Amino acid sequence: MKPLHVTGEVLASKKVGAYRHLTLVAPGIPERFRPGTFVALSVGGEAARSRLARRAFWIHRVKPVGGYGATLEIVVEPVGVGTGWLAALAPGARLEVTGPLGRAFALPQEKVGCLLVGEGYAAAPLFPLAERLRERDCPVTLVVAGDDEAHLLSALEARRSARSVTVVTRDGSVGQRGEVADVIDEVLTRSGAEVVYAAGPSRTLHAVAAAAERHGAWSQTAVERPLTCATGLCQGCPVPVVGEDGVARLVRGCVDGPVFRGDRVRWDDLEAQ
Structure with a gap:
């Protein structure tokens, strides 16, 4: 289905650790959601739209709320002008929302063990994915990582979403100290997972795919790539891949992705961009 462009409304805003969780009313978009798709938000208000590109955000959760019907939740890390503006929005604020956008995660056709690896706010789409996998009776193992405790996303929820959870922080404040690369082989061996899903910085994705x-x-x-239009028109989010024909090419992160087979991405070239 084609994405929708609607005027949405902030229904709730909650600070959780380093992040701000925004619940949005965006008619028609939650009903089209699939794990791994995202929304693009126009940020900064009318005065700033000529200066600020739209921002893309993973859809973290879709849930019904009272008389509003289905709502969607996004996770914002306020690190710049645009995300700072979004994080400061109060309930009742209105904003332009386009979505859902992009290609979603593919679900296994059979009952297989699945490992989900997420780092920072980018772990957001893995939680609804875990729900879909459990509905298919797929055993789910989770790795949740972050710089520190404040940058772990929904670590408590993770324990309700999977049969086994490994928590990793770079400063060792929670769980194991280190990087995802330090634990991924051991977790894969222990879980026996046949399908692996990952969301996070490119170095983490590279380590998981390898x-x-x-x-x-x-x-x-x-x-994740920096997005300008989020619709594929501007060609501004190139991802280097190897096609099914073995030929190296650039594809668009927003419409050809954001989900790619790990063995098809040319990770060294991506990280050099």
């Missing part, structure tokens, strides 16, 4: 290949697992990675 580990999945070593273990004979199939990987899907949600690749």
Whole structure:
């Protein structure tokens, strides 16, 4: 289905650690959601639209709320002008929302063990994905990572979403100290997962895709690129891949992705951009 462009409304705003969770009323968009798709928001208000590009955000959760019908929740890390403006919005504020956009995660056709690896706010789409996988009776193992405790996304919820959870922080404030790359092989061995899903910085996705290949697992990675139009028109979000024909090419992160097979992304070229 084609994405919708609607005027949305902030229904609720809650600070959780380093992030701001916004619940949005965006008619028609939640009903079209699939895990791994995203929305683009116009930020900064009328005065700033000529200066600020739209921002893309993973859809973290879709849920019914009272008389509003289905709503969607996004996770904002306020690190710049645009995200700072969004994080400061109060309930009742209105904003332009386009979505859902992009290609979603593909779900396995059979009951197989699945490993989900998420770092920082980018772990957002993995939680609804875990729900869909459990509905298919797929055993789910989760790795949740962040710089520190404040940058772990929904660590408590993770324990309700999976049969096993590994928490990793760079400063060691919660869980194991280190990087996803330090634990991924051990978790893959222990879980016996045949399908691996990952969302996070490119270095983390690279490590997960490489580990999945070593273990004979199939990987899907949600690749984040800076977006301008989010609709594929501007060609401003290139992702270097190897096609099914073995030919290297550039594709668009917003419409050809954001989810790509881990073994198809040319990670060294992506990280060099």
